[in-house]
Amino acid sequence: MKLYYSDASPYARGVRVAIRYLDITGIIEQAINPLENDEAFVEANPLAKIPCLVLSDGSAVFDSEVILRYLDSEYGDDKLFGSLPSWQQQTEFSLIKGLLDSAVGLRQEQMREDEGVRSPFWTARFEQALLRGLRHLTHHGEFHTQQVNANTILLACLLSYLDFRHPDLAWQKVAPGLANWHSSFITLPAMMSTQP
Ligand SMILES: N[C@@H](CCC(=O)N[C@@H](CS)C(=O)NCC(=O)O)C(=O)O
The missing domain is CATH 3.40.30.10 (Glutaredoxin)
Known part of the structure; x- marks a missing residue:
């Protein structure tokens, strides 16, 4: 493969x-x-x-x-999705995936700057969605443990991407709990060996 x-x-x-x-x-x-x-x-x-x-x-x-x-x-013996049986957890997966779309959309707006066509409207809309979504996950998500599943893997990759491409977003201010969780999750060997 x-x-x-x-x-x-x-x-x-x-x-x-x-x-x-x-x-x-x-x-x-x-x-x-x-x-x-x-x-x-x-x-x-x-x-x-x-x-x-x-x-x-x-x-x-x-x-x-x-x-x-x-x-x-x-x-994988359903290790990644098997531990996410509820519709709530599936919706959390969709939220994290949508936040990835916002983060990549925001990056595309940055790249359009060179062409002089960056949109302040879309830039702000992507930023707001990211901050709203992360605040929501801080209050409603279950990200207090080292549990590895589809949601935690994708969320950790999203937060690392924000640090990498959007350091000015200061997402840690609206989601301090996630920032603590993330700093621990990224020490997993699978995260360390895939750092950009
Ligand atoms: N929904 C897709 C999104 C993948 C995606 O947008 N990948 C970006 C890189 S981060 C890409 O390939 N962009 C090229 C393009 O949009 O033409 C997924 O979950 O795999």
């Missing part, structure tokens, strides 16, 4: 953390820049987005959520 990824992508990092945590072997990780539209990559995922997992029979699995569910079901 082959995983297309980039070091900076928080979605791809979530999948790479899961591969290490579940101790899955036999996946070759190929770093690419999705914006370069490599022919084999675009053939595998017409959306030209990473992560994208190409199976041994040549078929492709994407996006990050489907890859995580695939790996968990085929190799």
